[in-house]
Amino acid sequence: MLLSGIQQLDPRLQSAEMASFFLLKIARTYFRSRLIFFCVSFLLSLSGCQCEKESDTPLAQRIARKAPQWLLESTVARIELSKERGQNIFERVGKKLPELQRVGFTALWLSTVIPTSTLYREYGPTEPVPAQDFLNVDAGLGTLDEFKKLVNDAHASGLKVIIDLPTKYTAWDSELVKEHPDWFHTNEEGAIVAPNTEWSDVADLNYEHHELRKYMFGVLRFWVGDVGVDGLAFHKAHLIPLDFWVRARSEVVSDTQTVFLAQSNVPAHFLEAFDAAYSNDGGIPETERGGIPLSLAPAIESELSMFPKGSLRMRVSRVISDNPHVMSTSAQHTYLENIFTVMAYTLPGIPVTVFDANWLNSANSKPSPLAIRLNEFRKEFPAAASGGLTARQLSEQASLIAYERKFENTRLLILLNYASDEQQIRLQLPENFSGSFNDYLSGTSLTQNAGGLEFTVKPMDAKILIRTSEGNK
Numbered sequence: 001m002l003l004s005g006i007q008q009l010d011p012r013l014q015s016a017e018m019a020s021f022f023l024l025k026i027a028r029t030y031f032r033s034r035l036i037f038f039c040v041s042f043l044l045s046l047s048g049c050q051c052e053k054e055s056d057t058p059l060a061q062r063i064a065r066k067a068p069q070w071l072l073e074s075t076v077a078r079i080e081l082s083k084e085r086g087q088n089i090f091e092r093v094g095k096k097l098p099e100l101q102r103v104g105f106t107a108l109w110l111s112t113v114i115p116t117s118t119l120y121r122e123y124g125p126t127e128p129v130p131a132q133d134f135l136n137v138d139a140g141l142g143t144l145d146e147f148k149k150l151v152n153d154a155h156a157s158g159l160k161v162i163i164d165l166p167t168k169y170t171a172w173d174s175e176l177v178k179e180h181p182d183w184f185h186t187n188e189e190g191a192i193v194a195p196n197t198e199w200s201d202v203a204d205l206n207y208e209h210h211e212l213r214k215y216m217f218g219v220l221r222f223w224v225g226d227v228g229v230d231g232l233a234f235h236k237a238h239l240i241p242l243d244f245w246v247r248a249r250s251e252v253v254s255d256t257q258t259v260f261l262a263q264s265n266v267p268a269h270f271l272e273a274f275d276a277a278y279s280n281d282g283g284i285p286e287t288e289r290g291g292i293p294l295s296l297a298p299a300i301e302s303e304l305s306m307f308p309k310g311s312l313r314m315r316v317s318r319v320i321s322d323n324p325h326v327m328s329t330s331a332q333h334t335y336l337e338n339i340f341t342v343m344a345y346t347l348p349g350i351p352v353t354v355f356d357a358n359w360l361n362s363a364n365s366k367p368s369p370l371a372i373r374l375n376e377f378r379k380e381f382p383a384a385a386s387g388g389l390t391a392r393q394l395s396e397q398a399s400l401i402a403y404e405r406k407f408e409n410t411r412l413l414i415l416l417n418y419a420s421d422e423q424q425i426r427l428q429l430p431e432n433f434s435g436s437f438n439d440y441l442s443g444t445s446l447t448q449n450a451g452g453l454e455f456t457v458k459p460m461d462a463k464i465l466i467r468t469s470e471g472n473k
Contacts, residue, residue, distance in 0.1 A: 059267040064308035065249075067275040068257045070106070070160060071231075071312070073382040074350050075375045078109040078316070082357035083116075083140030090142035090150045092360055097157045103367050104375025107160040109233065109352065113137045113147060117171030119201070128195070128202045129164070129235055130171035134219045144227075151228050162231035162261065165223065167216055168239050169195065169202035177203055183212040195239075207240050216244075217252040224253050231259035233278065238264035245273035261314065267307045276312035276350060304348070310386060313349035317341035317371075338370055339416055342441075342462040345374040346405060346414045348386055370441070377440055377464065383407040400425065400457075413437075413465040417457045426454045440464040 077100050081089055093110070100108065115132040137147045154161045170176050176183060177192060184192040185204040195204040205212060223229050237245065249260060249272060262274040270277065303313070317340050345351040351374070359365045378384060390404045405412040417425070437446045437453070441464055446455055457463070 059308050060305050062271060062308045064270045064310040065272055065275060067312055068259060071259050071275055071350065072385045074107045075105050075378050076107045076109050076350060076352040077105040078352050078354045079360060080111050080354060080356045081141055083138050088142060090146045094150050094153050097154055097159060101157045101159055103372045104379060107162060108154055109162040112164040112166060113141060117173050119171055119173050128169045128199050129166035130169065130202045131166050132171045132174045135222055148227055160230040162233055163229050164235065165232045166235040168236040169204060172203055183209050207244055213244055217248060220248055220252050224258050231261060233261035235263050237262035238266045242268060242273065249273045270308050270311045276314055278314040304388060312385065314352050315344035315347050315349040316352045316354060317344040339460055339462055341370055341374065345378060346384065346464060348389060350385060351378060373441060381410065411467055415463040417461045420459055422456060422458055425457050426452045437465045437467055440466055
């Protein structure tokens with residue numbers, strides 16, 4: 001019980017308490033002088049006060065772990081890999097690298113490349129991944145040597161490489177189940193159990209076991225050190241003890257240029273362990289069926305007020321999901337997908353564009369002109385990754401959502417119109433937005449007159465307005 005209680009503490013508190021315990025024991029044993037014992041106790045109490053003071057600070061007022069600059073400035077292409085034996089998937093991805101680099105992507109995020117199992121598999125891709133082998137690639141994708149070549153080719157093209165690594169569960173036919181059944185959660189009879197009745201197709205690893213942790217540290221070293229990937233994305237990271245991640249981050253993968261992404265909404269995870277968060281909903285705020293946001297700005301402002309300062313989110317413009325508010329995987333780019341793509345690139349965080357198997361298998365499929373233009377936008381305004389967001393009530397129309405982004409000397413006004421028909425919009429802008437504007441997406445110039453800013457908006461259209469000159473105030 002004592003060990004369990006200590007592991008739930010902040011790692012810095014845990015270290016302070018353990019140090020206090022052992023130093024006090026040494027003082028009692030070897031220093032019989034009451035004066036020395038008093039001095040040691042006094043110094044330790046000062047140290048404990050400092051730790052307690054830091055831990056009492058609200059998480060939103062503390063500073064998140066500093067992510068490497070390459071992640072802050074990234075435009076990420078996520079590729080959903082379909083496992084087809086003999087189809088040379090890694091080679092196909094490699095052939096797409098020049099195109100991805102040419103249109104402005106700077107990082108490649110691959111879905112799970114390790115072998116997975118279909119044994120007892122009943123759920124979709126957003127559910128826990130049944131890993132079979134943490135130290136190899138799936139034969140349906142290619143060989144390990146072919147994957148290493150893909151990583152090297154990506155680096156030669158100026159692209160970083162991130163892979164999914166599902167470390168919380170394994171398949172029931174994994175080697176770990178066969179060789180190390182003691183590393184799993186078990187029932188009263190000693191049988192390995194699933195995490196719950198809904199996820200019965202995976203076996204639940206127990207990170208209280210020291211040997212399992214050592215093994216997983218080796219897994220991380222393998223992918224980062226031996227294979228050479230630049231980042232790892234961890235499914236269900238919040239279900240693994242935080243102290244494991246802190247040690248992995250500081251001792252096992254200490255390279256400051258390697259990124260850890262967490263499928264987690266636990267604010268404390270982003271103080272020391274993780275560089276950015278991702279989620280099943282793609283990092284886009286809550287919406288109603290059909291894709292129209294209910295509370296975009298309040299959701300983002302709430303997120304910024306809860307997480308440590310500087311925390312990053314991966315914002316996905318198209319994902320494979322059953323959730324009603326995210327994109328379909330149709331080859332045709334819909335209006336709604338355009339709206340979500342603009343949101344992903346203009347909200348605080350890292351934009352991620354998802355390419356499915358159809359794109360990978362088609363020689364003629366290319367990124368949309370919108371994605372290319374938005375990649376240019378992020379290159380020109382890299383500070384869009386961070387900073388605050390302010391909602392603007394610029395119209396009485398419920399279909400028009402507007403928010404402002406400000407960083408350095410630049411102000412952006414993002415407009416999202418969900419109307420199903422073309423509309424004439426008149427906006428009486430705030431005083432600090434008076435003057436001339438450019439719509440970054442269309443390249444057209446807009447000028448405010450006495451009646452406000454007037455322009456025509458197409459159905460499901462989005463605009464990024466940038467002030468180019470100030471008018472009379």
